[in-house]
Amino acid sequence: MIKFKSCLLYLLVFIFFLSSISYGQPITNAQIVTEKQTEFTGNLLKFKVLCEGSNMQYKWSILKDSCVIYTKDYSESNMFEYPVTSEGIYYVGVSIKDVEGNIVTCESQKVSVVDKIKIETPKVEVEPTKVKTAEEIEIENVQAYVNETKKLTSQTDRLIWVDTAKNMVYIFKGKSKEWQLEKKMVCTDGKDSTPTIKGDFSVKSRAPWLISYSGKVRAKYKVNFYGNYYFHSILFNSKGTRVVDSRLGKSLSHGCIRLSVEDAKWIYDYIPDKTAVHIS
Incomplete structure (x- = not known):
């Protein structure tokens, strides 16, 4: 009878131990809530990230006119405040990391910061200057790079630029000196020991x-552009039934350009062979 009671006690303790184990939930539905879309200099910009998951840490970066001006290292705070002292277009980006090292990134809406004095005492005779959004500035910059700085050409009506410094893929449509940005995609490129090749190449073949x-x-x-270098999706297990590495916006591949499944399929479906690929 004593042995039976001891075994029963051990069983109850083991069941309690199993029930106390917490398993991390994957990060989903990440979005940043912006308190205001227009703010005055001297005030605080306030942002909050909403997402589903557990045991998450947040790394915040704030950008002014598309340039990073401050980065806060990973912490448990899903809220971020920043005092603004000058006019411009501001927004934040956040990297959300769970206990397994998986990272999801997202960006906030743009906030236009203006001088309160100028708003209160406008000069009627002067036309107000239109403030460009961060997205408009980015489009101008990337189009100037391929059209004016590099003068890139392609044998098709599409052109791909991979910016490994920003972990971004830009897709253009048009022709030489008149390329227009069509899509942009977050990517993962090669790590330091196996970097992505740099230079000018072209799409050669593809396979599912x-x-x-x-x-x-x-x-x-997979879409090949040189040797054993490909555009392809995030990584699945050996049977292709489960994602095993969904990290994007990093440099950790063996040299290939990893994309979300949706973005990889878009390139597979819409980018023809002989399309120019510029990697910097």
Whole structure:
């Protein structure tokens, strides 16, 4: 009878231990809430990230006119405040990391910061200057890079620029000196020990799957642009049934350009062979 009671006690303790284990939930539905879309100099910009998940940490960066002006390292705070002292277009980006190292990124809406004195005492005779949004400035900059700085050409009506410094892929449509930005995609490029090749290349072939040399992982929608370098999706297990590495916006691949499944499929479907690929 004593043995039975002891075994029962051990069983109850074991069940309690199992029930106390917490498993991390994946990060989903991430978005940033912006308190205001217009603010005055001297005030605080306030942002809050909303998402589903557990045991998450947040790394905040604030940008003014598309340039990073301050970055706060990872912390448990899902709120961010920043005092603004000058006019401009501001917005924040946040990297959300769970206990397994998976990272999801998102950006806030743009906030226009203006001088209160200028608003209160406008000069009627002067036309107010239109303030460009951060998105408009970014589009102007990337189009100037491919059209004026690099004067890039392509054998098709599409052009791809991979900016490894920003972990971004830009897709253009048009022709030489008249390229217009069509899409932009967050990517993961090669790590320091296996960097992504730099230079000018072109799309050569494609296939539904890319299988790793070890056979342990695979990726969807591979599009080759040079040697063993491809655009492809985030990584799946060996059977292609489950995502095993969804990290984007990093430099950690073996040299290929990883994209979300949706973005990889878009390139697979819409970018023809012989399309120019510029990597910097």
